[in-house]
Every structure is written in C-alpha cells, then in structure tokens.
Amino acid sequence: MINIKYSAEVQAARSNNTAIVALESTIITHGMPYPQNVEVAAQVEQDIRESGATPATIAVLDGCLHIGLEADQLLSLGQAKNVAKLSRADFAACLATGGTGATTVAATMIAAKLSEIEVFATGGIGGVHKGAEQTFDISADLLELAATPVTVVAAGAKAILDVPKTLEVLETHGVPVIVYGQDSFPAFWSAQSDLAAPLRLDSAAQIASAHVLRQAIGLPGGQLVANPIPDADQIAAEILAPIIAQAQTEADIKGISGKSVTPFLLQRIFELTEGKSLTANIALVRNNARLASNVAKELITLRS
Structure with a gap:
C-alpha cells in the first residue's frame, strides 16, 4: 500500500x-x-x-x-x-x-x-532536447501528459529545448496543447515565439470544460496549458537566443549529457543574464499558479 x-x-x-x-x-x-x-x-x-x-x-x-x-x-x-x-x-x-x-x-x-x-501548476515542462535524434534525450513529462488525466499549466516548454520537436511529440501522442489568450506558443522566459498555438482558449472556464469533456469522451491523458509570461516580466526572445546557444555550446564542449544537461544550461543562462532568467522564472511560476487556481475553481463549479 x-x-x-x-x-x-x-x-x-x-x-x-x-x-x-x-x-x-x-x-x-x-x-x-x-x-x-x-x-x-x-x-x-x-x-x-x-x-x-x-x-x-x-x-x-x-x-x-x-x-x-x-x-x-x-x-x-x-x-x-x-x-x-x-x-x-x-x-x-x-x-x-x-x-x-x-x-x-x-x-x-x-x-x-x-x-x-486535477490541476497542476509548474514553470515549464521538459521535452525533446536538442540533438535528441542522436541522444534520444526526451523527457518523461511528454508521455506522462499522454497517460495521466491532469491539466498542467506551464509557460510552455523550457526554452533550452527543441520546442518544435517537443510539440510534434505531444501531437503524436494526442496531447492537447492549449495556449491561453494568444495565437503563438510562448517561449518560457519570452511571451511570444514564431510557433503557432496548436489550440487557443481564452478563459479558465473553457480550459476546465475541455478537461471535463476529454474525460466524457473517454480520451486518456491530460492537457498542457501554455500560459504566456506577463509582458512586464519577460526577456525578449532575441536577447535570449544567443545566450541559450552559447550555453548549449559550452555543454557540448564539456560533454554534459542526460539529466545533467538541464541544470547546467539553466545555471549558465542565469549567469549570462545576470540573474534575470531566475527573476522571470519566478514571475512565470506565480502567473501559472494563479491561472491554475482559476481552472481548478471552474472544475468545482462544473461538477457541482
């Protein structure tokens, strides 16, 4: 037990x-x-x-x-x-x-x-790491979303990942990727990316309804809600892109792989942004917690 x-x-x-x-x-x-x-x-x-x-x-x-x-x-x-x-x-x-x-x-x-x-708030999910076609380094988070009926509110996938491939894996496994309130998929520390939102919903009530209807239809698994970081707290993608690339190059040179990759990259990005990445991370987690709370309340209302 x-x-x-x-x-x-x-x-x-x-x-x-x-x-x-x-x-x-x-x-x-x-x-x-x-x-x-x-x-x-x-x-x-x-x-x-x-x-x-x-x-x-x-x-x-x-x-x-x-x-x-x-x-x-x-x-x-x-x-x-x-x-x-x-x-x-x-x-x-x-x-x-x-x-x-x-x-x-x-x-x-x-x-x-x-x-x-039924609702879980986090910062960003894991996903497909860059170079996964050689390493097969893909987070268990993706298959969990396909299997476990929980709505996960995150600021998208961590920007250090291969986000297009991450979205492809989620699509293959039938995971709804819902962007909250905008038409582009958020890029974790940045509110916008050049990737289109697979799905868009504009209210916590709609997200809760989708969760309930998936169960009513008999579909397994959960759904990912990508909640953009507030504009005032974000780091622009054009500023972050070269920093992420530098951190990834350093990881490759040092031969860092597996579970050690993510903490190394996040630490180097923290250092290269002089702490701004952590400040943004805290802001996005708090933003996700608030949206998740509203979704959880709507679920109670739907079932009452």
Whole structure:
C-alpha cells in the first residue's frame, strides 16, 4: 500500500470539496538555493490561496508521499541535501526504500492523480532536447501528459529545448496543447515565439470544460496549458537566443549529457543574464499558479 499523508490544509479542502492545485517540489530542491527556494515556494502557495484555491506541494519524505507540506516540512526540504529528483521511473523505488525525493512534472502528475487533484501548476515542462535524434534525450513529462488525466499549466516548454520537436511529440501522442489568450506558443522566459498555438482558449472556464469533456469522451491523458509570461516580466526572445546557444555550446564542449544537461544550461543562462532568467522564472511560476487556481475553481463549479 502507498503511504499517503495530506497536509491539514489539503485535507480540509478535500473534505469541503474546494479547489486544490498541485505543485512540484524540484523547484525547491533543485531550482534555487536556500532560503530563496523556500521563500518562493511559500509565495507561490500564497498566490494560490489568494486566488481562492488550496496549494498542494508534493514530495516524498522518508518513504511517505506527502500531498501538501506543512510549513516546517517545506523549510526542512528546502535545506535538505542529496534529495532524489523523482520521475516516473524512480518514483516507486524511492517510496519502497524509505527515501526522500522531490517530484518532477511527471511524478507530480502521478501523485496528483492518486490524490484526485486535477490541476497542476509548474514553470515549464521538459521535452525533446536538442540533438535528441542522436541522444534520444526526451523527457518523461511528454508521455506522462499522454497517460495521466491532469491539466498542467506551464509557460510552455523550457526554452533550452527543441520546442518544435517537443510539440510534434505531444501531437503524436494526442496531447492537447492549449495556449491561453494568444495565437503563438510562448517561449518560457519570452511571451511570444514564431510557433503557432496548436489550440487557443481564452478563459479558465473553457480550459476546465475541455478537461471535463476529454474525460466524457473517454480520451486518456491530460492537457498542457501554455500560459504566456506577463509582458512586464519577460526577456525578449532575441536577447535570449544567443545566450541559450552559447550555453548549449559550452555543454557540448564539456560533454554534459542526460539529466545533467538541464541544470547546467539553466545555471549558465542565469549567469549570462545576470540573474534575470531566475527573476522571470519566478514571475512565470506565480502567473501559472494563479491561472491554475482559476481552472481548478471552474472544475468545482462544473461538477457541482
């Protein structure tokens, strides 16, 4: 049996049938240093509360799956060392061995489904890495979206990825890619790209309705909502493009591959933008949390 524990706040929301939004925990353990990681995580949780929903930050602590973290648990996780980064492949093993792990997009979706949470807010999903035609480096997030019925609100795929190929894989697996309020696919730190939006919806109510109708039709999997970063917080794509290219070249020269690629690239982009990439990242996560809260509330309304 899976050992699942709900925070007091999440348990109350479950009992009262009010909106809940799942949050991943790798942003805490692998995204930024302490104490900024804890401060940002707490702020995102508060954004969800102020939007009328309940936050459920998900993590595995000592072999127990936690759906929602108490304040002391969040603080402890933010200071922990050597925390596993959990995806679909290693999630069960961490539980079986009594380990501690932070959940990626894929693992958070799995945990959300287990706890009947239908909406999840994150920064950006993983996808097809550049050069994947040789390395086959494709994130498990894409196949999870095809399999697990959770609506994921993100600012698109991380801009360090091969975004056109990422969209092709999502299309192949029948994952709806819905851009919120515009006709171009957002480019994570940048609001616009030269890629067309596969689908466009303009309200949280429409997104919630699409989620419910997919289930009614009998279609498996979830949907990706690409929520553009607010204009005031973005970094223009023409500024970022040469920076991303430089970071990728450095990674190639150093022979960095596999799971090490993304953290290396994000760190180098942080350095090359003098911290602006992290500031934008925080802004987009908070923006996604607010939209996800509205979608979760609309789902409650639809089903009431």
